[in-house]
Amino acid sequence: MSYKYQKLFESVKIGSIEIKNRFAMAPMGPQGLGDEEGAFNQRGVDYYVARARGGTGLIITGVTFVENEVEHHEMPGVPCSTYNPVHFVRTASEMTERIHAYDSKVFLQMSAGFGRVAPPANENVPPIAPSPIPNRWVDVTCREISKDEIHHIVEMFGEGAVNAKRAGFDGVQIHAVHEGYLLDQFAISFFNHRTDEYGGCLENRLRFAREVVEEIKKRCGDDYPVILRYSPKSFIKDWREGALPGEEFEEKGKDIPEGIEAGKLLVQYGYDALDVDVGCYDAWWWNHPPMYQKKGLYIPYAKIMKEAVDVPIICAGRMDNPDLALSALEDGACDMIGLGRPLLADPDYVNKLRLGKTALIRPCLSCHEGCLGRMVKNGSLNCAVNPEACREGVNFLIPALKSKKVLIVGGGVAGCEAARVLKLRGHEPVIYEKTARLGGNLIPGGVPDFKEDDRALIKWYENSLKDLKVDIKLNTEVTSEIVKNSKVDVVIIATGSKPKVFNLGDNSKVFTAADVLCGKKQAGDKVVVLGGGLVGCETALYLKKMGKEVTIVEAMDSLLALNGPSCFANFGMLMALIPYNHINVLTSSKVVKTTDKGVLVNTEGSCEREIEADSVVLAVGYNSNKELYDSLKYEVQDIRLLGDARKVSNIMYAVWDAYEVASKL
Template identity: 75%
Template sequence: MSLKYQKLFDPVKIGALEVKNRFAMAPMGPLGLSDTEGGFNQRGIEYYTARARGGTGLIITGVTFVDNEVEEHGMPSVPCSTHNPLHFIRTAREMTERIHAYDAKVFLQVSGGFGRVTIPTNLGEFPPVAPSPIQHRWLDKTCRELTIPEIKSIVKKFGDGAANAKRAGFDGVQIHAVHEGYLIDQFAISFFNNRTDEYGGSLENRLRFAREIVEEIKARCGNDFPVTLRYSPKSFIKDWREGALPGEEFEEKGRDIPEGIEAAKLLAAYGYDALDIDVGSYDAWWWSHPPMYQEKGLYIPYAKTIKEVVAVPIICAGRMDNPDLALRAVNDGACDMVSLGRPLLADENLVNKVRAGKVAAIRPCLSCQEGCMGRIQEFSALNCAVNPAACREKDAALYPVLKSKKVVIVGGGVAGCEAARVLALRGHKPVIYEKTNRLGGNLIPGGMPDFKEDDHALVAWYEHTLKELGVEVNLNTEVNAKKLAETAADAVIIATGSKPKIFCFGDDSKVFAAADVLLGKVDPGQNVVIVGGGLVGCELAIWLAKHKKNVTLVEIQECLLAVNGPLCHANSEMLEKLVPYSGVNVLTSTKVVKTTDKGIMISNSGTEKEIPADSVVLAVGYSAENALYNEVKYDYPDIHLIGDARNVANIMYAIWDAYEVASHL
């Protein structure tokens, strides 16, 4: 064991239960991991077992339902412990027994429902419910108010579901949740709860739903059966569907810290054995699901605030993947356990690697949310951008080859690196040729802003991993058809990536590509006009504004991020708000006409205007760099085009392309 991190591996107790270390798997899933009868499918069993095998002390499953009558969800959606109890117990028992083999513990996260925040793709035709007739988060609908008999029915279902979970071998449950604005949280927050009966009004009344749940479970399962709660002491709600940004001054419409403290005291007194802390709401869900634009460890101050007023253990999530940061949080008394969600999607062996002191071998999470929250939002499926095997561990398992091949990979971007990694693990002999002086491709300029540090961390991980695997890497080596023929390759992978699109606006002496500005190859001057309000343009604008530049962002579409924006709305909504909040002048529905001596001429609704500019920076997309492939594609019987060279997309699809091809070569 690495003595540096030894404290993170001290046992910790939740109620009467002892967990072997201070690492918990934060709830991630289980969309796509259930079967039609509400049990866990084999993908789900493999997914959670892999994280236990990877050293995590406590596995928390992610949301499952106990009620499917008051708030219908449609089957299959996620596991439901009350839909077909015997089937649930049978499938879950297989999973819990396998998890226990690694001396890990496992809690079933059970939900009272989503209420006004039900994601439309999961809602179907079912009417949304809420404590009161309030506005739905996503749809222009008014939610139906729950009746008292319906509340009582849900409470009883919690007891049924927890009893089934206990029989299935779960070591405890986590209640979902007085956090993020889910149904039970909607009852707890006066902004959403306008009731005048015993479930509305005072804080105690608004928490009655949460109190009855823990009392019901304890009555059914015993006081020694741990019941924990996902809890947010602050909501960051400015108004309906309006969330606050970091550092922004605003009037809190949701739960603020003073009430958050009082609520925590009450919840602990009601019998909850631990509080799992985060902050935010779906109206400000870049707090609850923090993108890369949020700081690492952003929940630590809030966890410490609650830790100081309750006696139960505190679990802290929120970009806690840096083990030094996690250790500081425990040493400072901010929390008792560190919760990792997306980092354990990216690397299921993270905890074991920390224990062994092999931190450089941890595959980093990018907080891009493309494979996880984005795909949950759009497709009700959980995956990971940097780990193609996440949630399909058995189906995507790598198998050794019978005959090793020399595979030449042209291009050392993320697709080329992932292909080389997978090929080497299977026993092939990959050789990378990269024309620049380092690996990484477009991740190098893309990772220049401080909030994109994990892009560079991913490059460093590939460099470390390929060195460990003994992969031959040839830098500063451009490959043409003749050079490729001389390599005597058994198979060829072309991963030459993409190049920025460049447009002519007349005098282009001060027109630059975004990548050249990010890399410091050119000085953009003080007054910068960025053309293109997509992901690259918006991130560049914020970065330049942080460096005290006067930035104008020109976008031809009606809004920013209209084309190829982040899949997850937590990322896109935060980024769209951060741009003007950072002091950037945003001009939408506007096109560039030409450059001028003083700057550029723009046109909006037929009206032209000149804007002073020292530089015009283009962030208008990328074009596939596939010339070499088109030249040699008939010269090799086993040749593949992957990543941006095949289709310009994002990091996730470059990695997934490479994994798919290399795992079957």
């Protein structure tokens, strides 16, 4: 029996260990998954075990530190294998034993530190670095790390690896000669200005990374696998300035020729595999690719390294499309497929693919809202589309004690998620959607080519609800009388939100972004987008790619000041794409009215001026649509309000709120 994706399920060896398939869980920051003694807490254990249960062949944990003196980290933060070794081994052993029960392997990712990319704890304690160089985030000069401190960190790598081996980890991954972390700062001459044996020529700049692998092999044995997270190219234009895809620039960091040479040396030093990506904190949208980056963006760089070295290559970077993953293996670009955020979104990705249930794989949106953005903001790892991620022991579905009939008004994200969860628990939900399809505001939001995963999320809900046999009534508008006469146990109002509109005089050429994106209205050749939030900027980029001349007019003093992406990778790339694509921007400005030629714009501190425009596209926010709820809240005994109808927000909170309410009903 032939199977299309069979090659993805062939075994592969890294050093002395054999992995059952070609999938590796890519390392992601485990904030919120460690305890005050530097061990994995129960959430962390459950989180990694769930991905092994879902079929992933190799689990690579998120970053853990090997010491807490040279670069101090507050506890609880991320685990540290040397902080309380007995406690670390005790808790990690439970995790590795459970992972091994599913015939999966697990590596502990161990870090030398963040260096210049760590936000300063306070002004009196500057971050460390190879040399006195600028911090990534604030105007602080880093402190040069001493040779004694380097030797201490190397020694602690050995201690930490011994503890990892005792705890049952099958190997370790070193963090990292990638993304501009401390080891990478030593490797890159732009950051490393030292004149001792740790600076100067490439071999000297790699000495720190060499001593790390040699110390681990000395302490744990030559057959204990040590792999490396590795970036052969940095995409640094200058301090805190990154390059965009296709942009011509002078590389200030590590470029491909040196990246190849460094990779060969690192393998020669003893690293058993390279986990390849590209980028740096100064070009963060490469290492943490938003939806504005193409799928499989690291494949060309993985192939370069695959052709240069004779150890396995792991390639992540928006690799969730199984056809793309298969082609990367067949083309010889890599040996394993790294899945990071896709395994946050769906821990059962690998098993579903093995069983041919690709339509039921929940897609990652590359939004960073629940993962990286939430880690920076709240200090915890989660997922926008999977409320159970990193809360597997807390957020899980319990069968309902009594099945209830639930009427759901609205087939947007909140309504679909509520129906899905209710049906899984044994309730009888019915969705009433007034339009011809499910999706709500995700439909216009998913129109731009870079929002393909928004479209995939709609399709996933359609497929999942069909698989669960949820009753869906399309083209059906619900009135208060229909609800009151429905004889159901619970009513959920998930009627979403409506775009805000302004009267600008002659409104014949004024359209909402939703209408333009859905093709209900046609924008002319010269377009003014009113509003520079996320919807406005993405709509402007979409229109510019269609060949329009576009001007964004924003009342605030900068774009994305309101309702922008929470993660800097998404925020920074979108902000860079606007000028790169020659989109005109007027901030601290308001459109006064339409004119025969276009619009009259008032900018603070200057005279009013007229801008030529065939069309004005409104992207100034949304208002909750809860009229039906207001008419029923005193008439229906058990009624709930969800999604944008309750409070205009983003996809994450629509999903999370719906899951919370439906899981407790």
